[in-house]
Amino acid sequence: MNLQLTPEGRLKHLLTIDGLPRHLLIELLDTAQSLSNIALRANKKLPLLRGRTVMNLFFEASTRTRTTFALAAERLSADVVNIDVSTSSTSKGESLLDTLATLHAMHCDMFVVRHADSGAAHFIAEHAPEGVSVLNAGDGRHAHPTQALLDVYTIRRHKPDFSALTVAIVGDVMHSRVARSELLALGTLRVGELRVVGPRTLIPPGLEEMGVRVCTDMAEGVAGADVIIMLRLQRERMRGAFLPSEGEYYRRYGLTPERLKLAKPDCIVMHPGPMNRGVEIASEVADGPHSVILEQVSNGLAVRMAVMAHILGAQVPVMEAA
Amino acid sequence: MNLQLTPEGRLKHLLTIDGLPRHLLIELLDTAQSLSNIALRANKKLPLLRGRTVMNLFFEASTRTRTTFALAAERLSADVVNIDVSTSSTSKGESLLDTLATLHAMHCDMFVVRHADSGAAHFIAEHAPEGVSVLNAGDGRHAHPTQALLDVYTIRRHKPDFSALTVAIVGDVMHSRVARSELLALGTLRVGELRVVGPRTLIPPGLEEMGVRVCTDMAEGVAGADVIIMLRLQRERMRGAFLPSEGEYYRRYGLTPERLKLAKPDCIVMHPGPMNRGVEIASEVADGPHSVILEQVSNGLAVRMAVMAHILGAQVPVMEAA
Amino acid sequence: MNLQLTPEGRLKHLLTIDGLPRHLLIELLDTAQSLSNIALRANKKLPLLRGRTVMNLFFEASTRTRTTFALAAERLSADVVNIDVSTSSTSKGESLLDTLATLHAMHCDMFVVRHADSGAAHFIAEHAPEGVSVLNAGDGRHAHPTQALLDVYTIRRHKPDFSALTVAIVGDVMHSRVARSELLALGTLRVGELRVVGPRTLIPPGLEEMGVRVCTDMAEGVAGADVIIMLRLQRERMRGAFLPSEGEYYRRYGLTPERLKLAKPDCIVMHPGPMNRGVEIASEVADGPHSVILEQVSNGLAVRMAVMAHILGAQVPVMEAA
Numbered sequence: 010m011n012l013q014l015t016p017e018g019r020l021k022h023l024l025t026i027d028g029l030p031r032h033l034l035i036e037l038l039d040t041a042q043s044l045s046n047i048a049l050r051a052n053k054k055l056p057l058l059r060g061r062t063v064m065n066l067f068f069e070a071s072t073r074t075r076t077t078f079a080l081a082a083e084r085l086s087a088d089v090v091n092i093d094v095s096t097s098s099t100s101k102g103e104s105l106l107d108t109l110a111t112l113h114a115m116h117c118d119m120f121v122v123r124h125a126d127s128g129a130a131h132f133i134a135e136h137a138p139e140g141v142s143v144l145n146a147g148d149g150r151h152a153h154p155t156q157a158l159l160d161v162y163t164i165r166r167h168k169p170d171f172s173a174l175t176v177a178i179v180g181d182v183m184h185s186r187v188a189r190s191e192l193l194a195l196g197t198l199r200v201g202e203l204r205v206v207g208p209r210t211l212i213p214p215g216l217e218e219m220g221v222r223v224c225t226d227m228a229e230g231v232a233g234a235d236v237i238i239m240l241r242l243q244r245e246r247m248r249g250a251f252l253p254s255e256g257e258y259y260r261r262y263g264l265t266p267e268r269l270k271l272a273k274p275d276c277i278v279m280h281p282g283p284m285n286r287g288v289e290i291a292s293e294v295a296d297g298p299h300s301v302i303l304e305q306v307s308n309g310l311a312v313r314m315a316v317m318a319h320i321l322g323a324q325v326p327v328m329e330a331a
Numbered sequence: 332m333n334l335q336l337t338p339e340g341r342l343k344h345l346l347t348i349d350g351l352p353r354h355l356l357i358e359l360l361d362t363a364q365s366l367s368n369i370a371l372r373a374n375k376k377l378p379l380l381r382g383r384t385v386m387n388l389f390f391e392a393s394t395r396t397r398t399t400f401a402l403a404a405e406r407l408s409a410d411v412v413n414i415d416v417s418t419s420s421t422s423k424g425e426s427l428l429d430t431l432a433t434l435h436a437m438h439c440d441m442f443v444v445r446h447a448d449s450g451a452a453h454f455i456a457e458h459a460p461e462g463v464s465v466l467n468a469g470d471g472r473h474a475h476p477t478q479a480l481l482d483v484y485t486i487r488r489h490k491p492d493f494s495a496l497t498v499a500i501v502g503d504v505m506h507s508r509v510a511r512s513e514l515l516a517l518g519t520l521r522v523g524e525l526r527v528v529g530p531r532t533l534i535p536p537g538l539e540e541m542g543v544r545v546c547t548d549m550a551e552g553v554a555g556a557d558v559i560i561m562l563r564l565q566r567e568r569m570r571g572a573f574l575p576s577e578g579e580y581y582r583r584y585g586l587t588p589e590r591l592k593l594a595k596p597d598c599i600v601m602h603p604g605p606m607n608r609g610v611e612i613a614s615e616v617a618d619g620p621h622s623v624i625l626e627q628v629s630n631g632l633a634v635r636m637a638v639m640a641h642i643l644g645a646q647v648p649v650m651e652a653a
Numbered sequence: 654m655n656l657q658l659t660p661e662g663r664l665k666h667l668l669t670i671d672g673l674p675r676h677l678l679i680e681l682l683d684t685a686q687s688l689s690n691i692a693l694r695a696n697k698k699l700p701l702l703r704g705r706t707v708m709n710l711f712f713e714a715s716t717r718t719r720t721t722f723a724l725a726a727e728r729l730s731a732d733v734v735n736i737d738v739s740t741s742s743t744s745k746g747e748s749l750l751d752t753l754a755t756l757h758a759m760h761c762d763m764f765v766v767r768h769a770d771s772g773a774a775h776f777i778a779e780h781a782p783e784g785v786s787v788l789n790a791g792d793g794r795h796a797h798p799t800q801a802l803l804d805v806y807t808i809r810r811h812k813p814d815f816s817a818l819t820v821a822i823v824g825d826v827m828h829s830r831v832a833r834s835e836l837l838a839l840g841t842l843r844v845g846e847l848r849v850v851g852p853r854t855l856i857p858p859g860l861e862e863m864g865v866r867v868c869t870d871m872a873e874g875v876a877g878a879d880v881i882i883m884l885r886l887q888r889e890r891m892r893g894a895f896l897p898s899e900g901e902y903y904r905r906y907g908l909t910p911e912r913l914k915l916a917k918p919d920c921i922v923m924h925p926g927p928m929n930r931g932v933e934i935a936s937e938v939a940d941g942p943h944s945v946i947l948e949q950v951s952n953g954l955a956v957r958m959a960v961m962a963h964i965l966g967a968q969v970p971v972m973e974a975a
Contacts (some may be wrong), residue, residue, distance in 0.1 A: 048438040050381025052411075060696025073433060076412055080384065080437055083410045088698075088727045092719055101904060103927035111717060112949035115724055116692040119915065282433060283425035306436035370760040373705030375730075395755060402706065402759055405732045562972055605747035613667055628758035 012134055020320050022134045025152040026193035029329075034197055037315050038158070038162050040325050044318070045311035047084070048104075057323035058087035062117040065091045066133075067146075068124040074146055078304070079120045081313035085323070090117070106136060113138050118321060120144065129149035142320045150186050156281055157190035159312040161198055163305050167277050171195075172274055175202040177230050179262060180240030181211040181252075187281050188240055192221065206230030207262060208252070227262050234272040239264055242289045255288050256301055264290045269299060277301045295316045323330040334456055341452070342642050343454045344465040347474040348515035358518055360484050362647050366640070369406070379645035380409035384439040386454075387413045387469075390446040395604070396468055400443045401425035403635035407645070412439070413484050428458060434461050440643060443464070449473035450506075462506030464642045472508050476536055479512035480604055481634040483520055485627050493517075496597075497524040498551050501584060502562030502611055503533040503574075509603050510562055512610050514543065529584060530574065549584050557592040560601045561586055564611045577610050587613045591621060599623045657780055664964050666778045666787040669796040670837035681959050682806050684969050688962070689955035691728070691911030699761055701967035702731035706761040707862055709735045710777075711790075714769040716924070718790055721950070722765045725957035731965070734761070750780060757782050759835055762965060764788070767862075771795035771830075786964045794830050800925055803833035803956040805842055807949050811921050815839075819846040819917075821874050823906060826853040831925050832884055837863065850874030851895065851906060870905050878916040882923045883908055885935045899932050909935045913943060921945045 013022040013029075020033065047053055052296060063082040065075050068093040075091060082089045094108070112120070119142045122130045127149030134143040146154040168174055176195055182205045195203055198218070203211055203220045206229075216223055224230035231237055242258065252258055264278065278290075278299045286292045318325050335344040335351075342355065343459065369471040387397050387406040397413060404411045410545055416430070434442070441464045444452050451469030456465040490496055498517055504510040504527045517525055520542070526544040533569055534545055546552035553559055564580065574580055600612075600621045608614045617624060640647050655667040657673075664677065681909040691697055707726040709719050719735060726733045740751070755763070763786045771793030778787040812818055820839055826832040826849045831885045839847055840863070848866045849856055854868055868874035875881055887903065894904055906920065922943045923932075932934045939946060962969050 051382065051440075052380070053438065054382040060694070060698040062727075063695065072414060076414065076434075077437060080412060083384075088724075090724060092716060092720065094716075104930070107926070107928060107930075111950050112720075112948055114947040115721060115954060116697065116951060118695075206506075282429070283553070284429060286429075301438040303432055306433050307438060310437060372704070375706065375760065376704040384860075394736060397757060398736065398756075402734060403734075405706075501679075604751070606751060608748070625754055625758040630753050630758060632759060 016081065019249075020316070022130075022137075022141065022145075023154050023316050023320065024145045026123075026154050026157050026190045027152070029193075029197065031199075034158070034161075034194065036088065037158060037312070037319060038165060038213065038327045040315035040319060041158075041162050041308070041311040042050070043327050044314045044324055045308065047309065048310060053084050054086055054126075057318050057325065058082065058085040058118075058321055061087045061321055063087045063089050063117075063119045063121060063317065064087065064112060064117045065121045066094060066112070066123075067092070068094045068129070069147070069221055071123055071147070072281045073301065074123065075121075077309050078144075078146060078313055079316060081310050084310070085314055086316060087118075092136060100106070108271075109133060109136055113141055117141065119317065121146050123147045123234050125149055144320070147186055150184050150189070152190050153186040154190050155309070155316060156187050157194040158316070159305055159309040160191055160238065160279060160281075161194045162312050163279065163301055163308050164277070166304075166308070167301065168235055171198045171200045172329070174200050174235040175204070175233055176200050176208050176236040177204040177234045178207040178238045178240065179230060179264065181242060182207055182216075182240065182242060183211045183213050185240050191238060192216075192219075196266065204230055204234070211252070227268060228271055231264075231268055232271045234276055236263060236277050238271070239290050241270055241281060241283065243284055243331065244285070244288075255284070255285075259288055263288065264294050266291060266293050267298070269294055269297075279305060282306070333398050334453065336518045342638070343353055344452075344459075344467075345466065345476050345638050345642065346452045346456055346467045347476070348476050348512045348519065350477050351476075351515075351519065352520075353519050356483075356516065357378070359480060359634070361631040362637035362641060363480075363484050363630070365647055365649050366636045367630065370632060372631065375406050376408055377406065378408045378641055379640050379647065380404065380407040380440075381644055383409045383441070384437075385411050385441045385443060385639065386434060386437075386439045386604060387408045387411065387443045388415070388416060388445075389471070390416045390444070390451070390596070393445055396445060398500060399631050400466075400468060400635055403632050403639060404529065406632070407596055407636055407639060409440075409639070413419050424556070431455060431458055435463055439463065441639065443468050445469045449470055456574070466638065466642070469508055472506050472511070474512050475508040476516075477631070477638060478509050478637055479516040480638070481631040482513055482560065482601060482603075483516045484602065484634050485623055486599070488626075488630070489623065490557055493520045494521045494523050496557040496562065497526070497554045497555055498522050498558040499526040499528050501547075501549070501552060501586065502529040503564060504538075504562065505533045505535050506565060507562050513560060514538075514541075517521070518542075526552055532540070533574070543640050549590060550593055553586075553590055554593045556598055558585060558601065559594060559604075561601060561612050563605065564607055566610075577607075581610055585609075585611060585613060586616050588615050591616055591619075595598070601627060604628070656775065664960070666755055666774075666781075666789075667798050667960050667964065668774045668778055668787065668789045670798050670801050670834045670841065671796070673798075673841065675841050675843075678805075680838045680955070681802060681963060682809060684959035685802075685952070685955040687708075687969055687971050688958045689952065692951065692954060695726050698730055700730045700731040701726065701962050701969065702726065702762075702965055703761070705731045705763060706759075707733050707763045707767045707961065708733045708759075708761045709733065709757060710756070711736070712738045712766070712773070715767055715791070719765075719952050722788075722790060722957055725961060726952050728954070729835065729961060731762075731961070732784050744824060747900055750847065753777060753780055757785055761785065763961065765790050765894070766779065767791045769793055769932060769938075784813055788960065788964070789828055794828055794833070796834050797830040798834050799953070799957055799960060800831050800930070802837040803949055803953040804923060804925075805836055805838045806956050807923065807952050808921070810952070811945065812879055812946075813887060815844045817879055818844050818879045819848065820844050820880040821826065821848040821850050821868075821878045822882045822884065823850040823871070823874060823908065825886060826851055826860075826888060827855045828888070829859050829884050835882060836860075838862075838866070848878070850872055850930070855896070871912060871945075872915055875908075875912055876915045878920055879921065880921050881908060881913070881916060881929075883934050886923060886929055888929070888932075899929075901931055902907065907933060908938050910937050913938055913941075923949060926950070946972065
């Protein structure tokens, strides 16, 4: 946990939201706010990371996530190298540590890592040489910290007073690194009421003790909510004992226009994407006035730029809206 | 059609040659002329699109075409992101519109799109948000407008007076987006005589009414021509009823040195590549003094730079030859 | 051979170490020395190749090698285009020469080529137009000149007086383009004693006549050595008649701590990577104080930058250590 902080309390790596001090989290959101305005300008580049190299090290393919990190780095003027490790020389029988040591020797400044195994980003950060930072872009079921940051950033733009909010996270919380990181971020920001909603088999034990309200009934879960965060249903879970069927899941937990009426009138609806329309969310809701789903994508760029700039020690100027 | 023009009559998207005003087409060729000189300098970069982002969105793989668009954008100092959609999250069951909306939310300025379905570029342009331009890099059998522009640009460099020219397009016109776009561009530039040459089964109906001369005999088709444009033969057509065999096709429509002698003595020979030597064109002709096939590739870069700069509103300086 | 030199004796291409004059080789090492210091700065970029285009043309996949060349070019501010030819339009039946001619027409300045066939880089250089340079990144069993340059550069940083050195190259010399290039470079730099060590079946004939000492016994091979270069064992050789088994190979030629004790006390151990730990080298040796294996990777960047800058005629400033 403390691995990701310098002795002075700044971010060295971003591996998890767990243990991230509240003031640091807020500083990152403020920096993202400043950076979000440049995406609307014709010239989207800032010279903050000129001459730095960011390596996208994706052990698990994700074109979309890799693209947002690459764009974030390029807009800060960094050089970007994409390495798809599944096709690289690990297949030649080389160990992960040897691959990493080799990549480190190329003097990159930051590794953006995505891996199917929980703990992979920590492992890689532990073995990184002095001066190299690791940014977790999703590791197994463990953490997806930049997704959580962009989510709380999106919430704050609409509803700045977290203490007054009721936030409901709906779906397969058990297997979701997104939900895990969101719960931690929303807890750190002292959200008024935090709920998880889903079938009992998909809710990890022990959440009640952390002050989270667990609802197995969707109507109860979204009633009076200010923010509803829908999780992506991993269809492969359907085949196991966890879930009955897509139709049955939608009938019980799908976010329909009718259910959305139970929430606050100005409730916002979020989803990390990609969506399964008609499985976890109705199209009318996904495309409706409460949805901020595409705004999340735009905010993801600003938040990733903020994290990269903070970690690499760049001074981000305060920027006014255009 | 008008989708691609702003109310002021400038290009917003480039989807098709159809409906493109003559003066605009000529302006693009003039801009390309100005830009073509920088490819010969040691420093090939112009800062015209600095801070802009161009996304290559290829639903149909084409390393060569993608590379020319990427090089064109980089030489204008834009940032380039390559997305091979066949390997991206559309495979996760996401709809095309959701994928597009997500990519739009990343605030790119231009999408270069290639797709196997006719009309895909139009569809994507219709759903693009304000301020985002779409450049058609080939959609199904419909259009390939930058190929047509580079072809007429190449012709103009050799033979500036279009009204005096006889141009013959030879091959599978029916299934060729290149031919369709060339016919429109040459018509707009008021070429003296326009011919298509090939087996009746591969000539679309209705061309005669458009003033195009249809020749099923190769000798007649190339007789007295100033320009011969050979189309690539899609070998998969061979298996259907359309064509007899490669040997038979070459015997009837292959451009041999003997047939080339029927054309004007200073006739130029073009091909969009990649060539099937010995099927649609003899090697002696492809590599001979009449061939401008490689010049077409070089000109493709200048033309694509011109289109990008025009669409994104950059002021292209008039540049002298080095 | 002379294909790679200009009439003035400067490098035009880098295809092989064979025939490279000693003073030129030393000039490249000196330039690399100057450039190596910038990798340690926060801003790693030099504007030496701004506006130039380097195309990575890999007919044989190698993420690692391609990445080092891409990083080297980017740190010199060149634009980089990666082309994986196995997936490109050569599959559409186009000939290699047509593919090359098309790529040349895009006005790139340098092609970095890797190919499974010996002689491929020469062939490509022979067919390159005026003003286009070819850099061999490994062709079949023939040559891997930048690997040899980075190896002698690494040796020189530790042991500047080549005439006093005993260097042993251990392993499958017969099938190794790395070994072939290293033998030439070390010969040109007039190393005191040059040895190859391995089973007789994996040592090419005729080395003794070139002044190389051939040792089939590992103890004899490493005795008193200043530098030991381990080659990667191609596991696919194991299946043929060449080698008994991995265990047997390690027992006879693996570099163990015990065997390393036979070398000079300040002996350095090298390996081009990726390593087969427990096959050609013991982990204690690979990670031990004598190993300079990761330094080789870092030096590879500086050497590749030096070669690119030299070939493209950039004036490299003398840089002090940070």
